Amino acid sequence: MTSDQTHVIVGASLAGAKAAETLREDGFEGRVVLVGAEEERPYERPPLSKDYLRGEVGREKVYVHDEGFYAEHDIELRLGRTAVSLDTANTSLELDDGEQLSYDRLLLTTGAEPRRLSVPGAELDGVFYLRSVRNSDALRERLDRGGAVVVVGAGWIGAEVAASARQRGLDVTVIEPASVPLERVLGKEIGAIYRDIHTDQGVRMLTGTGVEALEGDGAVERVRTSDGRVIDCDFVVVGVGVQPRTALAAEASLAISNGILVDARLRANAPGVFAAGDVANAQHPFYGEPIRVEHWANALNQAPAAARSMLGQSALYDRLPYFFSDQYDVGMEYSGLARGCDRVVVRGDPAAREFIAFWMFQDRVMAGMNMNVWDVTDPIRQLIQDGVAIKDRDLVDMDVPLDQLASAARGSAA
Numbered sequence: 001m002t003s004d005q006t007h008v009i010v011g012a013s014l015a016g017a018k019a020a021e022t023l024r025e026d027g028f029e030g031r032v033v034l035v036g037a038e039e040e041r042p043y044e045r046p047p048l049s050k051d052y053l054r055g056e057v058g059r060e061k062v063y064v065h066d067e068g069f070y071a072e073h074d075i076e077l078r079l080g081r082t083a084v085s086l087d088t089a090n091t092s093l094e095l096d097d098g099e100q101l102s103y104d105r106l107l108l109t110t111g112a113e114p115r116r117l118s119v120p121g122a123e124l125d126g127v128f129y130l131r132s133v134r135n136s137d138a139l140r141e142r143l144d145r146g147g148a149v150v151v152v153g154a155g156w157i158g159a160e161v162a163a164s165a166r167q168r169g170l171d172v173t174v175i176e177p178a179s180v181p182l183e184r185v186l187g188k189e190i191g192a193i194y195r196d197i198h199t200d201q202g203v204r205m206l207t208g209t210g211v212e213a214l215e216g217d218g219a220v221e222r223v224r225t226s227d228g229r230v231i232d233c234d235f236v237v238v239g240v241g242v243q244p245r246t247a248l249a250a251e252a253s254l255a256i257s258n259g260i261l262v263d264a265r266l267r268a269n270a271p272g273v274f275a276a277g278d279v280a281n282a283q284h285p286f287y288g289e290p291i292r293v294e295h296w297a298n299a300l301n302q303a304p305a306a307a308r309s310m311l312g313q314s315a316l317y318d319r320l321p322y323f324f325s326d327q328y329d330v331g332m333e334y335s336g337l338a339r340g341c342d343r344v345v346v347r348g349d350p351a352a353r354e355f356i357a358f359w360m361f362q363d364r365v366m367a368g369m370n371m372n373v374w375d376v377t378d379p380i381r382q383l384i385q386d387g388v389a390i391k392d393r394d395l396v397d398m399d400v401p402l403d404q405l406a407s408a409a410r411g412s413a414a
């Protein structure tokens with residue numbers, strides 16, 4: 001009888017909350033325990049660098065579920081509690097207050113945490129990181145006071161914080177070792193469009209250089225770059241990427257490689273243990289290798305798949321990676337993975353910031369990004385998934401609707 005069983009989820013954020021919801025939706029009648037180190041009930045992080053950070057929406061807008069949801073669904077929320085040790089042989093978990101939880105199934109959704117800057121002065125006051133709603137509150141309060149900010153790193157978090165700070169009227173300098181913002185994911189050509197978007201808004205973009213040291217008397221007052229520049233500032237925001245939170249899993253000897261290694265059913269290498277969300281490096285049926293995705297849609301969709309897998313349903317997780325970003329009045333969505341591509345084909349008008357970029361390998365679409373063009377994610381996904389040959393000239397022809405192109409490609413593949 002499943003009603004005798006206990007399913008425990010460690011990590012009460014988007015992935016954990018969606019998994020708990022799915023266990024109930026799919027009829028699990030036993031105990032569901034959702035353990036979260038943060039005091040806050042599960043919330044979504046994307047607003048923390050965007051409208052929530054700018055003070056345009058309040059706390060109520062970020063929660064995954066309303067307050068009554070967990071009690072109504074008989075989900076035991078253990079907030080402000082950290083799982084400190086896992087014994088997979090005895091299927092038990094220990095929390096920081098000594099509570100022992102026996103589980104029939106365990107889902108690890110422990111997420112990711114910001115990489116720290118390791119240069120002299122990194123511990124000075126006035127150096128901000130952004131992962132939690134508390135971090136966002138602290139940064140919002142600092143933005144309210146205005147002044148000059150140096151953003152270290154022009155990845156997604158750095159770029160969005162730079163945009164929000166500019167929108168709040170601060171003086172913003174971004175320092176990024178790559179030649180353009182977001183280069184690792186978007187490459188030079190499309191990254192350059194983001195550079196121009198920021199510089200048009202008055203951001204000082206220092207690329208091709210790193211941070212040598214942060215300096216100040218107690219609190220940061222200036223940043224010294226590796227090419228010898230000195231940038232005065234009132235505070236610093238560091239956005240140099242995240243790393244999966246694997247300590248609990250690693251101490252329990254689960255297989256770890258760039259996250260917790262799981263198969264396409266989200267199963268780890270110990271009986272009854274699963275992982276999903278930012279922490280999971282999951283075997284992907286489409287790519288034929290493990291993929292770890294640090295984005296909202298993956299937590300939203302992969303965790304329910306893990307919950308179904310916990311219930312013994314045959315739930316392969318094969319969605320293509322997808323993410324979005326909003327900076328100023330520029331929105332984008334990205335589907336697929338651009339690894340190993342040989343060129344970028346652009347449909348539309350990059351100067352007007354209204355276009356779709358396709359990352360190609362030979363005659364196949366590997367990834368697509370739509371900027372300020374909407375409702376095209378499905379055909380882009382279809383083009384990637386079908387993997388049929390497609391000509392650059394057809395992709396760029398604005399007279400041919402994208403869904404028609406995707407259907408034609410599908411037809412020719414059949």
Ligand SMILES: Cc1cc2nc3c(=O)[nH]c(=O)nc-3n(C[C@H](O)[C@H](O)[C@H](O)COP(=O)(O)OP(=O)(O)OC[C@H]3O[C@@H](n4cnc5c(N)ncnc54)[C@H](O)[C@@H]3O)c2cc1C
Binds near residue numbers: 012
């Ligand atoms: C500021 C910001 C903006 C973002 N914007 C976007 C965006 O625009 N688009 C996009 O696609 N993605 C965005 N993301 C990424 C997205 O928010 C993450 O992919 C998503 O939060 C991952 O969810 P998760 O539940 O897997 O992990 P997390 O959100 O990291 O949650 C993990 C939770 O587990 C808890 N935990 C960890 N270890 C333990 C333990 N041992 N015991 C108990 N609890 C534990 C943590 O405290 C945390 O609450 C953004 C992220 C941030 C920080």
